[in-house]
Amino acid sequence: MNYIGSKFKLSSWIKDEITKVVGRNLKDKILCDIFAGTGIIARTFKKDVKKVICNDLEYYSYVLNRNYIQNHQSKDMAFDLIDELNNLESKKGFIYQNYCLGSGSGRWYFSDENGAKIDAIRSKLELLKKSNKISDNVYYFLLASLLESADKVANTASVYGAFLKNIKKSAQQKLVLKPANFETNSNEHLVFQSNANELITQISGDILYLDPPYNARQYGANYHLLNTIAIYDEFVPRGKTGLREYEKSKYCSKQFVKTEFENLIKNAKFKYIFLSYNDEGLMKSDEIKEIMSLYGKYSLKQKEYQRYKADNSRINKADKTIEYLHILVKN
Numbered sequence: 001m002n003y004i005g006s007k008f009k010l011s012s013w014i015k016d017e018i019t020k021v022v023g024r025n026l027k028d029k030i031l032c033d034i035f036a037g038t039g040i041i042a043r044t045f046k047k048d049v050k051k052v053i054c055n056d057l058e059y060y061s062y063v064l065n066r067n068y069i070q071n072h073q074s075k076d077m078a079f080d081l082i083d084e085l086n087n088l089e090s091k092k093g094f095i096y097q098n099y100c101l102g103s104g105s106g107r108w109y110f111s112d113e114n115g116a117k118i119d120a121i122r123s124k125l126e127l128l129k130k131s132n133k134i135s136d137n138v139y140y141f142l143l144a145s146l147l148e149s150a151d152k153v154a155n156t157a158s159v160y161g162a163f164l165k166n167i168k169k170s171a172q173q174k175l176v177l178k179p180a181n182f183e184t185n186s187n188e189h190l191v192f193q194s195n196a197n198e199l200i201t202q203i204s205g206d207i208l209y210l211d212p213p214y215n216a217r218q219y220g221a222n223y224h225l226l227n228t229i230a231i232y233d234e235f236v237p238r239g240k241t242g243l244r245e246y247e248k249s250k251y252c253s254k255q256f257v258k259t260e261f262e263n264l265i266k267n268a269k270f271k272y273i274f275l276s277y278n279d280e281g282l283m284k285s286d287e288i289k290e291i292m293s294l295y296g297k298y299s300l301k302q303k304e305y306q307r308y309k310a311d312n313s314r315i316n317k318a319d320k321t322i323e324y325l326h327i328l329v330k331n
């Protein structure tokens with residue numbers, strides 16, 4: 001999935017830098033990816049460590065990682081259900097009614113056909129779960145598959161903060177439910193949907209990877225439709241984009257970010273802490289250094305990086321940016 005701040009392209013560099021500090025043998029280590037988003041960093045380490053703890057504030061992220069991280073044995077995964085779901089008759093439900101043009105909603109996030117297909121699959125999933133016909137593992141596997149597949153045919157420039165005025169080519173393609181495959185292994189992993197600053201007081205481990213938002217763009221607003229498909233409740237969508245209520249992150253606020261960050265570092269019961277942050281972020285590198293240095297031995301790595309373009313209307317159009325990895329070995 002295209003995701004603001006995704007570390008997909010940086011994951012091998014990050015892994016390299018982490019192992020340079022911690023060592024190559026991670027078999028007895030617990031790693032926590034506490035702002036996990038798509039979970040790519042947690043996924044990168046899933047097979048190497050004893051346990052991954054994965055967390056994000058957003059429910060869509062929980063669903064993805066509940067599948068990609070917590071699912072680790074494929075034997076009860078219902079790959080044949082994918083076929084059945086792909087062949088359901090369409091249904092003009094909540095997504096069609098509120099996010100497709102044909103319903104008169106005025107919103108064009110999905111073609112009419114794809115909106116009604118999302119509704120059909122999503123309703124059936126709920127039915128299967130409520131009647132105990134599928135396990136939780138299978139439910140999250142199928143729901144993650146739906147989120148990934150729906151995202152591929154969304155009529156947006158990439159985030160859900162706005163839809164396009166004309167339907168783009170990829171959004172005209174028929175939605176095909178594809179399995180959200182996950183790595184299998186014998187270890188158990190944990191996934192949460194919490195505020196990182198609350199969760200940090202309840203967990204401990206060895207390696208803490210931090211990738212908070214670095215600017216004012218709230219993920220709950222930019223990915224609201226993924227939450228709406230994942231939660232699938234009834235509410236009155238707000239405004240032109242059909243927004244739902246969302247929790248605001250203090251990491252997106254110039255006023256609160258430093259205090260929030262320092263509390264996180266202070267409360268972390270992890271020896272090795274790695275923070276990914278961008279050179280255009282709300283906190284300046286010097287400020288991060290100052291905070292982290294209070295709690296142990298600090299160092300910094302950096303890499304020039306071709307950034308992910310969220311849309312064409314960005315005010316700052318620089319294509320290259322420097323990605324920093326701030327490192328703390330805690331006292």
Ligand SMILES: C[S@@+](CC[C@H](N)C(=O)[O-])C[C@H]1O[C@@H](n2cnc3c(N)ncnc32)[C@H](O)[C@@H]1O
Nearest residue numbers: 005006007035037038057195196211213219249
């Ligand atoms: C830069 S993205 C992480 C990207 C991720 N590393 C990836 O590669 O997909 C930041 C994430 O932090 C989450 N987030 C924001 N505030 C949070 C908070 N207070 N606690 C937990 N997660 C938060 C957002 O929902 C978003 O998914």
